[in-house]
Amino acid sequence: MNGQGSGSGSGARDSAFSGALAKLFPDTSLLNRLERMKVAAGSRVKGTMAGKRRSSTLGGSQEFADYRPYAPGDDIRRLDWNVYGRTGRAYMRQYWDEQELxxxxxxxxxxxxxxxxxxxxxxxxxxxxxxxxxxxxxxxxxxxxxxxxxxxxxxxxxxxxxxxxxxxxxxxxxxxxxxxxxxxxxxxxxxxxxxxxxxxxxxxxxxxxxxxxxxxxxxxxxxxxxxxxxxxxxxxxxxxxxxxxxxxxxxxxxxxxxxxxxxxxxxxxxxxxxxxxxxxxxxxxxxxxxxxxxxxxxxxxxxxxxxxxxxxxxxxxxxxxxxxxxxxxxxxxxxxxxxxxxxxxxx
The missing domain is CATH 3.40.50 (Rossmann fold)
Structure with missing residues (x-):
């Protein structure tokens, strides 16, 4: 009985969603195109959660941004040992902070x-x-x-x-x-x-x-x-x-x-x-x-x-x-x- 009630509720929700969708998108093929689009953000990207966008600040994503000189207290895991081996100078790798818009x-x-x-x-x-x-x-x-x-x-x-x-x-x-x-x-x-x-x-x-x-x-x-x-x-x-x-x-x-x-x-x-x-x-x-x-x-x-x-x-x-x-x-x-x-x- 519980399962039937849940299914009935789910069916009602699906029906209500279909009705709302029909009012806004008589041609739902547009939705497929929108899934492959993004809202243009320029440089104004700053959020509280990780996302897929490169912001104007530096952070902990995997996309390399730049080097800066080592300073005491830095996390040595980000030190580029290849650069150190070639130049004898310690440089830290910086990465773009990917955030949501x-x-x-x-x-x-x-x-x-x-x-x-x-x-x-x-x-x-x-x-x-x-x-x-x-x-x-x-x-x-x-x-x-x-x-x-x-x-x-x-x-x-x-x-x-x-x-x-x-x-x-x-x-x-x-x-x-x-x-x-x-x-x-x-x-x-x-x-x-x-x-x-x-x-x-x-x-x-x-x-x-x-x-x-x-x-x-x-x-x-x-x-x-x-x-x-x-x-x-x-x-x-x-x-x-x-x-x-x-x-x-x-x-x-x-x-x-x-x-x-x-x-x-x-x-x-x-x-x-x-x-x-x-x-x-x-x-x-x-x-x-x-x-x-x-x-x-x-x-x-x-x-x-x-x-x-x-x-x-x-x-x-x-x-x-x-x-x-x-x-x-x-x-x-x-x-x-x-x-x-x-x-x-x-x-």
Missing amino acids: TLHVYVDISPSMNFGGEQASKLRCALQLAACGGYAALSGEDRISVKLFGGAAPAELPALRGRGSATRLFHFLAAALEQAAEQRSFHPDDGLKSSAIGEGRAAMQQHAAALSMREAIAQAGQLPHRTGVTWIVSDAMFEAGIEHTLLSLLAARQQVVFLHLLSPEELNPSLTGELNLLDSELGTGKEVALGSRLLEQYRDTVNEYCNELKKLCAEHGALYIFIDTSKPMEQIVQHTLLRAGVLHSHS
Whole structure:
């Protein structure tokens, strides 16, 4: 009986895992590719456990780094007797310290992220990106932590390690996607934010979300304590706080990647005529007569804002990557993240 109960519980867990996986990866072949990728770390690798990465510090792995002169008290087992025999001088062998990387992913779950329709939803794309980065990290014996910010109920998934932890990662992200779908209170065709229509950037700032990115991330929890890599996945529709967020993460010794998501309808709206546009963050409306001239002004404003974000990231040493959410996730991974050096293949 106990065995049957255990099997039944295992079957339920497997079923739940399959459901979570299907929500995030309709095509599971991408997982096989992610297993052969790693999260790019640069020089910011420092962890508490042994891993497969070479850090910027020296330690006890088997990969030779350099020599240094012998000093009293050194472990003579690391003394290179061949060098001593040739030169008569005592030199110690030093080895690279192989440590793990921690990838921190901050996912924007504010109401505007629900825009884009079922196929091009920014939130779905953001959670899939977190799943991709997380699975690549876990497969490479690194760590992954996820924070959801900007929503009514911020949530955090503490750091996970090991490929077996992918189950918890996928469950967490799939649950966030399902909860967002239940809370969606506006139709995609009516949700284009009035902040991005009309008077340009001044109107965008005036009607942006009540919380700044700085405040939203602060509500999601503390900043990372250890050196690592941080991905911010957001549509960047905040009134303020983006620069402060970048500076805070950089001060926390993070290599920052800003993944900026916009849907096709936000990039090139198909709306025309006299409409009442609803602000998905504030719930307010604005009557607008949309014509070709106003739409052209809108597109210029969006391009200008993207360029300013890219410039801001470059000035502070962060990497900016723009993502059109209508693109298949496999294409985003292969043609965007790999080419940008955010992920890299190790096979």
